[in-house]
Amino acid sequence: DTAVSQTPKYLVTQMGNDKSIKCEQNLGHDTMYWYKQDSKKFLKIMFSYNNKELIINETVPNRFSPKSPDKAHLNLHINSLELGDSAVYFCASSQVAGVYNEQFFGPGTRLTVL
Amino acid sequence: EDKVVQSPLSLVVHEGDTVTLNCSYEVTNFRSLLWYKQEKKAPTFLFMLTSSGIEKKSGRLSSILDKKELFSILNITATQTGDSAIYLCAVGGGGSNYKLTFGKGTLLTVNP
Incomplete structure (x- = not known):
């Protein structure tokens, strides 16, 4: 059974377009995260939601907007895509907020902006 | 700003070797x-790892934390080709909203 799943796995699009990535976890966790991993493999937190409430919002352009319809889902919408947005985006979840809990990662979505 | 530094950035070894990966943090x-x-x-x-000096072990992998010197090591003994991967160190902390800060990783390549 897939614990944290993301769709799509690959996304190729033109600059200026708007796109969404979806994430779902079936672990019953309260907290979900979005990370960006750039070409140098540097993994950086973008957002975190705890029970549908935004709790971490790093310095991310406001073209990125997360949405959590329920605690099992955290979607990421990106407006006006730019070349620098090309990266692998990982969704993750943990049982509760806070760093005493292991985070489980999804398989990633490779976004390529042309 | 929180910082996690891993070394080396990459490492190439032969099967059977023992490796030590480092992670320091602020x-x-x-x-x-x-x-x-x-x-x-x-x-x-x-x-x-949350406590200093207590080794965690899983098979050929082990890790220990030194909270005084602000670093951790990950040891892999008798390496196998399947150990080839990027090993990421992440430190949890922050102010009112805890978060994980990742290092850039160590790329380990184990050759047969």
């Missing part, structure tokens, strides 16, 4: 240090 309100292994896709969890 984090506000340190809470935990985690090691992840990333092969082709998602990082997978290896260890979480």
Whole structure:
């Protein structure tokens, strides 16, 4: 059974377009995260939601907007895509907020902006 | 700003060798240090360390934390080709909203 799943796995699009990535976890966790991993493999937190409430919002352009319809889902919408947005985006979840809990990662979505 | 530095950035060894990967950190309100292994896709969890001097062990992998000197090491003994991966160190801390800060990782290549 897939614990944290993301769709799509690959996304190729033109600059200026708007796109969404979806994430779902079936672990019953309260907290979900979005990370960006750039070409140098540097993994950086973008957002975190705890029970549908935004709790971490790093310095991310406001073209990125997360949405959590329920605690099992955290979607990421990106407006006006730019070349620098090309990266692998990982969704993750943990049982509760806070760093005493292991985070489980999804398989990633490779976004390529042309 | 929170900082996690891993060394070396890359390492090439032969099967059977023992390797030590390093992670040093500067984090506000340190809470935990985690090691992840990333092969082709998602990082997978290896260890979480919260106390100094207590070794965590899983098979050929072990890790220890030194909260006074602000570093951790990950040891892999009798390496196998399947150990080839990027090993990520992440430190949990921060202010009112805890978060994980990742290092850039160590790319380990184990040759037969």
